[in-house]
Amino acid sequence: MMLKLLHYFPFIGLVVAENGLQAWLRYAPLPQGHNARLPSSIIALNSSTNSPVNTAGQELQKGIQGIFGNRLSISSIGKAPSSAVIGTVAQFQEAFGSSPVHNQLEEDGFWLSVNGSTVQILGQNERGALYGAFEYLSMLAQGNFSNVEYATNPAAPVRWINSWDNMDGSITRGFGGNSIFFADGHVVSNLTRAAEYARLLSSIRVNAVVVNDVNANFTTINPENIQGVGRIADVFRPYGVQLGLSLDFASPMELGNLSTYDPLDPGVIAFWGDITQQIYARIPDFAGYLVKADSEGTPGPLVYNRTLADGANLFANVIKPFGGIVMYRAFVYNQLPDEGDWKADRANAAVDFFHPLDGQFDDNVIIQIKYGPIDFQVREPASPLFANLLETNTAIELQVAQEYLGQQCHLVYLPPLWRTILDFDLRVQNQSSFVRDVITGERFKRPLGGSAAVVNVGLNDTWLGSHLAMSNLYAYGRLAWDWTSDSEMILQDWTRLTFGLDKTVIDTITQMSMASWPAYENYSGNLGEQTLNDILYTHFGPNPQTLDNTVWGQWTRADHASIGMDRTVSNGTGFSGQYPPEVAEMFEDIETTPDNLLLWFHHVNYTQMLKSGKTVIQHFYDAHYEGAETANNFVAMWQSLKGKIDDERFEDVLFRQVFQAGHAIVWRDSILNFYHNISGIPDGAGRVGHHPFRIEAESMELSGYQRYVVSPFEAASNAIAIVTLTNSTTGTATTVLNFTSGVYDLAVNYFDLYGGNSSYQVLLNQKMIGQWVGNIVDIGKLGHTPSIYLDGHSATRITFPQVPIKKGDTLKIVGQANGVEPAPLDYVVLLPAGVID
Structure with a gap:
């Protein structure tokens, strides 16, 4: 008899199939028994087509009809009792003479009051009002009919997305299909998906999207494409999402026919002033520029012996009159380190370049800092640059795209990783200095700050190529609004909105997701050794050999007897000294360095004893087996949900969990074979190299x-x-x-x-x-x-x-x-x- 293979085993579900396009905004009917007192009508206090308040009214109508089957009428005037009234505080005062909200709201904030069938949603601005509408619908979709009254404000004004979309339609690290914005060097004609994306982002309170890759193509800002990206901005606008652009620093030469792109050259300044005027003429609410310069071969001010501040302030000066901002990436390392020099360390680059310039950046410049000093690894210490820019606006750069973390083929729920950085206390000037308080501007009293997440949505119906990976995008928006939010509670909200209210489904997805990052860390790279995948071209599968003997500076310095980077001040690269004294002292001493960052800060023998009582090499052996076992257990856990999730999404996720289970074993064996071979130390449990089946x-x-x-x-x-x-x-x-x-x-x-x-x-x-x-x-x-x-x-x-x-x-x-x-x-x-x- 022929058996069906596990990759493609068909399952008959009990739920109507869904493709994932609606993500967490499905507005699916609630199970029987969920009854709510609903408003009798909707009053949206602005009926203009491009108004986010008008969008909010339509969203309320759509959502309530989808969840309850009731189609409410929408008007821009009417009486407040038994209605859902939505608008800005100013609009409410004009319509009704007074407002229940006074000075509680900051920019983008909103006030939500639910008292039975009477609902009031007031925003500080129209975008905030739309956020409040999505909040109310999220409550209803999760079966929460509580009476509430509260105001909420964002942790920071900048809650951006960085897209890595290219003009040819490809996406750098794009794992979910081609670009929803570009094709063949132009903006696509059909921007339906771009509008749907803006809707998703607005529901999680993201307020701007940089639509093109940081390795920018100068053609993005030619006249035709400025008009094209203007059309993207047009479909974003009703959702309160602004558009931003990445810039190619050398554009004055490539597009402007100048002989230089020196940021202090008058012709270069005039060129960028003209481009900025063209952009704002087409996109009056343009958010600002994102600049990657002097990194990985990209041009920048260092070419002309100018400072990074000179480069950033060039753009800041021309965009400031329009109210725009400049996000300047701190990912600068064109000068590739020499592996033969044991004092060399790519991790030092950000502080070396930017700390001397603190206070020299204009007030509308934000330095965008990757969460760790290297490059989105499975575990890194918080970038010390957050503690070295006291007079400069900063933002944290996160990555939803899972470039080094399984590329959305492996389930890895990222907020617990992000929280290790955001909740880290840098102890600047011996005072509490959590990274989350630095990036919001609160700690050093800076006017701007926030976050940017690299997100690789594509034309795939699932947006990211994976249904479960969408939890990371949802969680990014929720965290960017409030960095103290609980990762597990966010995940459970997302699960209810995405897959329904079945407790077994919620509990199972929660258990899988919360175990996923520790599992991936275990079977990829642990003890702070980085992810150990191929850094030369794919960043996907295991290849520990590529970290050493290359120019990229992600070295492990592994040899037959020892492993790890010595980043101490006393004997190594000096990286630990970039932190404030209390933190530097902790990382300098091997006894106080946490085990999970041991190999980041110290070069040790494989027989070095950890605080757990295991040697480094035995920890490798045990952790990789534990991680692979956890990934294999995900398959049965997901299979237990058969019939509780629609067929299409169930089978798609099952396929990926089966793949991850097998690839986790590939990872486990590759890493352990490599270190068993190089060290010659046997596995105490006798597993490595022994496969009786x-x-x-x-x-x-x-x-x-x-x-x-x-x-x-x-x-x-x-x-x-x-x-x-x-x-x-x-x-x-x-x-x-x-x-x-x-x-x-x-x-x-x-x-x-x-x-x-x-x-x-x-x-x-x-x-x-x-x-x-x-x-x-x-x-x-x-x-x-x-x-x-x-x-x-x-x-x-x-x-x-x-x-x-x-x-x-x-x-x-x-x-x-x-x-x-x-x-x-x-x-x-x-x-x-x-x-x-």
Whole structure:
């Protein structure tokens, strides 16, 4: 009999299928028994088409009809009792003569009063009123019919999104399809998805989007494209979302035909003044500029021996009359460090460049600082730059895009990671100085501050390529409004809005998501060693060798006896000294450095004893096995929700959890094989290198297949895989099974390369038990950065559950090459019930 493979097992659900396009704004009908006293009508105090208050009225109408089936009328005048009245405080006063709200609201803040069927939603401005409408609808959608009365204000004025969309329609680190903004060098004609995106962002109180990549293309600001991005701003405006643009610092030469882009050159200043006037003529509510300069090969002021402040203030001066701001990225490291110099450290760059300039930036400049000193790693210390700019506006840069954290193919709920940074006390001047209070401007009394999140939404119906990854976008908006919000409570709100009110669904998704970042850290890189994935081109799968012996400065300095960066002042790069004294003292001493950052700050032997009582190397072994086991448990946890979630979303998430379970084992084995090999220290539990249930493909009887040495070696079990003799032939791998008779899960580890769709069959005693095509990358089933090599990015697994096996059975795998993909196989594993490979 032919068994259905776990990748594509069809499940019959009890709920109508959904594709995820509505995300958390589904306005799904509530289960029976949920009754609320609803307003009898809606009074929206501005009926102008582009008004966020008008949008709020329409949203209330749509939401209440979707949740309760009641279609309420909308007017711009009327009586307040038994109505939902929405508008600004000023509009309410004009309409009704007085206001219940006085001085409680700051910019974008709102006041919400629900007293049975009487609802009042008042914003400090129209955007705030729309936020209040979404807040009320969120309550209703979650079955919360409480009477409430409260005012709420944002933690900071800047709550931005950074898109990395390119003019050709691609997205840098885009895992959810092509751009919703651009194609073929122009703004797309149909901006429906852009409007839908603005709606989602407004519901989580994001107030601006930079629509193009930080590695900007100068053509974005040519006259035609200024008109084009103006059309994007037009569809954003009814939702209170402003538009911003990334700039190419060299545009005066590339677009303006000047011979220089020196920020102090009068011609350059005039060029940018003219561009800014053109933009504001088309987009009067333009938010501002985002600038990446002097980093990763991009041009900038350092080319002309000007300071970074000179570069930032160039844009600040020309945009200030219009009320715009400049977000200037602190990610500056064109001067690549020398690995041979043990004092060299890329982590030092931000403070080295920006601290001497503190106080020299204009008041409408914000320095945008990545949360850690390197680059969105699975764990880093808080960037010390937050403690070194006391007279400069700052914002934190987070990343929803999961560039180094599984690329939305692995479930990783990010707020617990973000909170390790935001809740860190920098102890500036021996006073409480939480990062969250620095970026809001509260700690150093700065006028501007906030956050920017790198978000890679695309044309995929799920926006990010993954239903569960959307929790990170939702949580970013919620946290940016209030950085003290509880990560788990945010997650549960998102789950109710996205998947409904079933307690089992809420509890299961909560348990999976809250365990996901610790699991990923465990099976990728731990003890502060960084993520250990390939930093050269994909940033996806494991490849610890790429961190060392490169110019990128993400070194681990691992050798046969020791590992870790010595960042102490006493003997290392001096990085710890960039923190205020109390924090610097903690990180300087190995005894007071937390274990989870040990290898970030100290170079130690593999036998160094941790506070847990384990050695560094044994911690590696144990943590990687624990992390992979957790990821494998996610599959059964998700399967338990069959019938409680609609088929389409259930199957899509199941596919990803099965992939993650297999790839977590790839990660585990790659990292542990590498460090076991380099250190020569055995695993105390005897697991590393010992896989009693595996059959190596190269040990099978081969016909049409040949052995292939995989590089990096650790990406394949036993460092060897098999490939077909040519890229157009069929190969077979056969073996007689010497396993105790029983029922097993039969899994095959193979490599899914981009540019080919090999086909495979698995036969037991010449009877087919399953088949598949290696096409998960080519068909967009998974959106991670693909690979054309046999490596840790392309390594994956397929499982055929519950296969009856008898000792002496003959197992055969038939592989048909296609394109560049030579039907590569790594190993077969037969797992008894409850056993994880």
